[in-house]
Amino acid sequence: MIKELLNIKDLKATINDKSIIKDLNLKVNKGEIHVIMGPNGSGKSTLSKILAGHPSYEIKEGSITFDTKDLLEMEPEIRSHEGLFLAFQYPLEIAGVTNFDFLRIAYNEKKKYHKLEELDPLQFMELADGVLKKLKMKAEFLNRDLNQGFSGGEKKRNEILQMLLLNPKLVILDEIDSGLDIDAIKVICEGILNNIEKDSSLIIITHYPKILSYLKPDFVHIMMDGKIIKTGNLELVNLLEEKGYDAFEK
Amino acid sequence: MKENKTQTNFEIKQVLNEPYKYGFNTKIETESFPVGLDENIVKLISSKKEEPNFMLTFRLNGYKKWKKMVMPEWANLSIKKIDYDNITYYSIPKKKKSLKSLDEVDPEILKTFEKLGISLDEQKKLSNVAIDAVFDSVSIGTTYKEKLAKSGVIFCSISDAIKYYPNLIEKFLGTVVSSGDNFFAALNSSVFSDGSFCYIPQNVICPLELSTYFRINDKDSGQFERTLIIAERNSSVNYLEGCTAPQYSENQLHAAIVELIAFDNAKIKYSTVQNWYSGNEEGIGGIYNFVTKRGLCIGKNSSISWTQVETGSSITWKYPSCILLGENSTGEFYSVALTNNYQQADTGTKMIHLGQKTKSKIISKGISCGFSKNSYRGLVKIGINANYSRNFSQCDSFLIGASSQACTYPYIDILNSTSIVEHEAKISKISEEQLFYLMQRGINAEQAVSLLISGFCKDVFTMLPMEFATEADKLLSLKLEGTVG
Numbered sequence: 001m002i003k004e005l006l007n008i009k010d011l012k013a014t015i016n017d018k019s020i021i022k023d024l025n026l027k028v029n030k031g032e033i034h035v036i037m038g039p040n041g042s043g044k045s046t047l048s049k050i051l052a053g054h055p056s057y058e059i060k061e062g063s064i065t066f067d068t069k070d071l072l073e074m075e076p077e078i079r080s081h082e083g084l085f086l087a088f089q090y091p092l093e094i095a096g097v098t099n100f101d102f103l104r105i106a107y108n109e110k111k112k113y114h115k116l117e118e119l120d121p122l123q124f125m126e127l128a129d130g131v132l133k134k135l136k137m138k139a140e141f142l143n144r145d146l147n148q149g150f151s152g153g154e155k156k157r158n159e160i161l162q163m164l165l166l167n168p169k170l171v172i173l174d175e176i177d178s179g180l181d182i183d184a185i186k187v188i189c190e191g192i193l194n195n196i197e198k199d200s201s202l203i204i205i206t207h208y209p210k211i212l213s214y215l216k217p218d219f220v221h222i223m224m225d226g227k228i229i230k231t232g233n234l235e236l237v238n239l240l241e242e243k244g245y246d247a248f249e250k
Numbered sequence: 251m252k253e254n255k256t257q258t259n260f261e262i263k264q265v266l267n268e269p270y271k272y273g274f275n276t277k278i279e280t281e282s283f284p285v286g287l288d289e290n291i292v293k294l295i296s297s298k299k300e301e302p303n304f305m306l307t308f309r310l311n312g313y314k315k316w317k318k319m320v321m322p323e324w325a326n327l328s329i330k331k332i333d334y335d336n337i338t339y340y341s342i343p344k345k346k347k348s349l350k351s352l353d354e355v356d357p358e359i360l361k362t363f364e365k366l367g368i369s370l371d372e373q374k375k376l377s378n379v380a381i382d383a384v385f386d387s388v389s390i391g392t393t394y395k396e397k398l399a400k401s402g403v404i405f406c407s408i409s410d411a412i413k414y415y416p417n418l419i420e421k422f423l424g425t426v427v428s429s430g431d432n433f434f435a436a437l438n439s440s441v442f443s444d445g446s447f448c449y450i451p452q453n454v455i456c457p458l459e460l461s462t463y464f465r466i467n468d469k470d471s472g473q474f475e476r477t478l479i480i481a482e483r484n485s486s487v488n489y490l491e492g493c494t495a496p497q498y499s500e501n502q503l504h505a506a507i508v509e510l511i512a513f514d515n516a517k518i519k520y521s522t523v524q525n526w527y528s529g530n531e532e533g534i535g536g537i538y539n540f541v542t543k544r545g546l547c548i549g550k551n552s553s554i555s556w557t558q559v560e561t562g563s564s565i566t567w568k569y570p571s572c573i574l575l576g577e578n579s580t581g582e583f584y585s586v587a588l589t590n591n592y593q594q595a596d597t598g599t600k601m602i603h604l605g606q607k608t609k610s611k612i613i614s615k616g617i618s619c620g621f622s623k624n625s626y627r628g629l630v631k632i633g634i635n636a637n638y639s640r641n642f643s644q645c646d647s648f649l650i651g652a653s654s655q656a657c658t659y660p661y662i663d664i665l666n667s668t669s670i671v672e673h674e675a676k677i678s679k680i681s682e683e684q685l686f687y688l689m690q691r692g693i694n695a696e697q698a699v700s701l702l703i704s705g706f707c708k709d710v711f712t713m714l715p716m717e718f719a720t721e722a723d724k725l726l727s728l729k730l731e732g733t734v735g
Contacts, residue, residue, distance in 0.1 A: 052690050055682070080692035092687040096705025105701070106691040113692070145705070162691060 002068065003029045005170055005201050006051075011062035013050055020046045020057070022226035028170070030199040033215060037206060037237070038223035039245045044205045045089065047223075048174045052086040053079050067169060080106075081113040083169030087159040087176050093147040099158065100142040103128060107165055131164050135191045153184040160191045171196070172203045177211045189214035209237050222248055286335040289313060292440050295340050299443075301412055304420050308429060312439025315430035322433055325567055325596040326625040326657055330501065332538065337472045337503055339441040382407060382446045382462045394458055403456050403487075404449040408476055411447035418449060422480055426509040426546045426573070434505040434540040434567075438474045442507070445475035450485040450516070459715060461490040472503040479509070481516035483549060490718060491522045501529075501564060505540045514549030514576065519557070521714055523722055526562035533592025533621075536564025543570035544600075547579035547608075555582040556599065557713045559722040561729050564593055569627065571600035574608035574636075581610040584710040586722070588729055589622030589654070598628035598659075603636040603669070612643040615707050618654035619730070625657040630671055632664045639669040647677045648706050650699070650730075678706075700727045 006028040013021040020043050028034055038044050050057050051064070053076035064071040071079060094102070100121075107127075108118040119127065125142075132139060137157060147155050156176055163171055171192070177185050189211060192202070204215060212234065220237055222230040222245070230236065230248055239247065283291060292313045296306040321332070382405065398405050404415065412419050429439035446462040464475060481487055504526065510518050520543075529536025539562075545554035556570040572581025583599035601610035610630065618624040630641045647656035658675050680702060688698035704711070704723050711719045 052686075054686055075694070076686065076689040077692050077694045080690055086690050088687065088690075092681075092684050094684060094688075094702065094705055096708035097701055102688075102691075102701070105693055105697070109692040109694075109697075166692070 004065075005030045005067055006071075007063075007065045009063045011050075011064065012060040013046070013057050014060055015046070015057050019060075020226055021050065024062075024223075024227055026221070026228060028201050028203065030169075030201055032219065033202045033204065033217045034219045034221065035204045035206065035212060035217040035237075036221045036223050036228075037240065042223045043226040044223055045174055048086055048172045048203070048205060051079075051084065051172060052076060077109070078113075080166070081110050083167075084172075085163050085166055085168035085170065086172045087156075087163060087174060089175040089178060091147050091150075091155045091159055093145075093149075095145055095148055097146050098142065099144055099146050100125075100128070102146045103142070103162065103165055106162065110166060128161075128165065131161060131195075134164070134195055135161055136187065137161065152179045153181075156180060156184070156188055157191070160188055163192070164195050167197065168200065169197075170201050170203070172205070174205045175207065176204075177206055177208055182210070185211055186214060209241060212237060224248065282338045282341040285338050287313075287337075287339055287441065291339055295441060295443065298340070299409055299412070302416050302420075304416070305412055308424060309440045312429035312436045313441075316433065316436035316440055319430075319433045319436055325627070326623060326659070327565055327567065327594045327596050329538070329565055332501075332503060334437075339472060339474070340443055382460075398456075398458060401454055401457050402451040403454060404447065405460050406447055408442075408445040408447045408478065411478075415447075415449070418480070419447075419478075422509070422511060423476075423478060424509075426511060426544050427507050427542050432542060435507055435542045438476060438505050438507045438542070441472075442474045442476040445477045445506070446479075447477070448479045448487065448489065450479075450481045450487045452482040453484045454482075455485065456487040459488045459490060461492070463492045472505065474504075475506045477506070477508040479511070479518060479520070481510075481512045481518050481552075483514040483516060485513075486517035487519070488715060489518065489520045490715060491520070492525070501536060501538050503538050503540070504563075506542075508541070508543040508570075510543075510545035510554055512545065512547050512549060512552035512554050512576075512579075515551045516549060517553045517555075518545065519555045520545070520570070521557040521718055523559045523714075523718055523725065524562050524566075525725060527564075528562045528593050529564040529591065531591045531620075533564065536593070537562065538565045539563035539568065540565075541568040543568065544573065545571070545581070546573045547576050547581060547605075549576045549579070551578045552576050553580040553582070555580075555584070555713070557584040557710065558586070558597075559710070559714070559718075559725070560585070560587040560595060560597060561725055563595075566593075566595040566597050568597045569599055571602065571629075572610065573602045573604065574610065574639075575604045576608075577605045578607045578609075579605060580608070582713075583610075583612045583614070583628075584713045585614045586617070586707045586710045586726070587615070587624055587626075588617040588619075588726060589624045590619040590729055592621050594623045596623075596625045596627055598626045600629040600631070601641055602629075602631045602633070603639040603641070604633045606635065606637045606639070608636055608639045610639075610641045612641070612645070613709050614643075614645045615710055616645075616647040616656055617650065617703060617706070617726075618647070618656050619650040621653045623655045623657075625655075625659060627659040627661075629661040629663065630673075631662075632666050632669045632671065634665040636666050637668045639666065641669075641671045643671075643673045644709075645673075645675045646706070647675075648703065649677065649679045696730070700730055703730060 008024060008026040011021050011024040036044050059072055104124045111118045135157060147158060220232050221228045292309050296309055427435050430436050448460055450456050479489060512518050526537035526539055547554055554572050560566055574581050581601050587595045587597050589595050599612055612628055614626045616624040616626055626645045632639050645658050649656055656677055660673055662671055664671060685698050703726055711722060714722055
């Protein structure tokens with residue numbers, strides 16, 4: 001059995017000819033939790049968007065393999081079907097499309113891709129209901145338009161709901177903790193930990209160590225100026241807390 | 251160098267459309283008049299149809315007014331000059347004498363309607379919908395006539411109505427849209443060939459939904475139908491209208507009139523899904539659609555509601571309107587207009603508040619793709635005696651691609667200080683971030699656009715009857731296919 005899930009090699013990427021990712025390497029094995037920390041503008045969110053296939057970025061060099069396949073060759077929706085999930089920092093609002101319809105289409109598209117049976121609305125309702133209960137969310141959540149008028153906490157919880165329904169191999173949490181109070185962070189982290197498959201991997205992008213007391217990382221990476229400049233364990237976070245990013249600048 | 255492959259995926263661009271599904275034509279023998287229009291042609295139409303004298307007078311009046319009028323040019327449309335001398339004003343399938351039943355209809359024509367998914371065979375009829383099928387300006391047959399007759403509802407072609415109910419026709423025809431109302435209305439009044447007539451007597455809730463299906467087949471003939479719906483006191487009716495035409499590289503003229511009259515407490519709900527041939531991706535061919543639709547809420551508490559989904563025609567010029575005369579009457583207009591390639595639409599409504607405590611609501615959604623032009627034009631007028639009246643208007647436009655246009659022309663005319671008029675307008679573009687979000691969840695670009703559009707149109711689709719709503723949703727997806735590369 002192959003342990004490796006994601007392998008980013010010598011990645012260089014630009015947006016509008018501006019270099020953002022400068023020679024980045026990262027390897028994630030199945031079941032591991034990785035944290036990427038770094039100052040504003042270091043390229044953390046860019047990395048997550050590149051992994052998901054955002055069209056604004058241009059890959060100049062390097063390669064990304066995901067579950068033995070070439071990730072850069074895949075359309076965004078194929079990356080999703082193959083098991084890559086990005087929880088957005090700012091989930092988008094879509095008027096007139098109910099959460100239920102959206103979730104069912106997304107769910108069935110993935111089933112279709114893997115040539116599995118799609119669920120009719122009743123069957124899907126049953127499935128969604130079970131997941132909602134796990135996340136302590138009310139069923140009326142499904143009848144509202146996608147993220148339309150949701151509070152910050154509700155939007156983030158909705159991301160986790162989508163994540164659990166799509167059952168991904170790799171979850172990227174892009175500042176899932178921003179703008180949330182401590183209780184909400186706890187609910188979300190527990191929702192992830194208690195429900196995610198054992199060999200699914202996590203990449204957590206964050207500014208705040210708080211979330212790490214719930215989601216214990218195996219590796220901590222410090223990212224600066226488009227590169228990972230240091231990799232360690234939780235100790236690194238303590239050092240960072242004490243001395244700030246200045247301590248890592250050469 | 252390796253490019254992120256998805257780069258091109260978002261370039262929203264113009265590519266070939268899904269071919270028009272209804273573009274076939276039916277080979278049947280027709281009887282046509284010589285091209286062009288003069289008094290003799292008008293007389294000939296009237297005599298051919300064995301009409302009573304008042305009809306001939308009505309037609310000639312229309313003709314005289316039309317002769318003095320010029321084609322309106324105020325709309326935001328560029329229209330190729332129409333040669334009115336080169337149009338056939340009357341074309342009928344030849345075998346038509348007076349048909350006793352649908353069995354006598356040319357099987358080719360019945361097949362055409364079958365192909366369109368409209369079954370006139372009562373064995374296979376649509377449940378709960380009575381249909382009047384109009385083929386090149388002539389009504390081919392009406393289903394469920396007997397069932398309707400039991401409740402006193404009259405639903406037949408307007409030619410039959412002129413023959414069998416001349417008193418009703420003489421009393422009501424042209425009372426909402428007069429024969430000289432506008433250029434196209436005058437033209438229609440002088441040459442209209444057929445259409446539907448519907449009369450709902452007092453205290454009757456029409457037991458079926460009524461539907462007319464219009465089909466243009468002949469290449470050079472204009473189509474001029476006329477629909478008249480009368481809802482007496484305490485009655486109500488749901489009316490649906492669908493339209494298709496074959497693909498020709500010539501433009502064809504369609505100038506119809508619909509008149510609605512609602513008495514005390516009566517309700518008329520009129521829904522249209524218009525999918526005339528819209529021309530090819532270079533803008534060649536397609537129907538010129540100039541339609542005057544107007545409803546009169548003459549009675550207290552009466553209500554008229556227009557819902558339209560306009561996806562076809564090369565040119566659409568259409569403003570379904572309500573005259574709110576009766577106290578506490580209500581007018582509504584819900585519209586989705588989608589234009590693609592080189593289509594042009596100038597559509598909207600007029601809400602004329604004359605009575606007290608009258609209410610109106612306008613929800614308009616315009617979607618423009620390709621090189622198309624899509625304009626909303628609406629008038630809200632509050633008359634001097636329309637105390638405590640209200641209007642709410644919401645006009646949203648959605649642009650796909652960089653070469654399409656959306657315009658909004660609201661006209662507001664208020665002569666009464668106790669009334670309230672609200673207007674909201676919004677123009678949005680497909681947001682790349684929204685698309686990316688949906689795609690990250692496994693929904694491909696084309697599907698994502700469809701989803702965004704159907705979300706955008708939801709307020710209007712919910713107003714359509716069930717079968718129509720599904721059809722409209724499908725139709726939009728079909729029309730959008732290929733707009734995202």
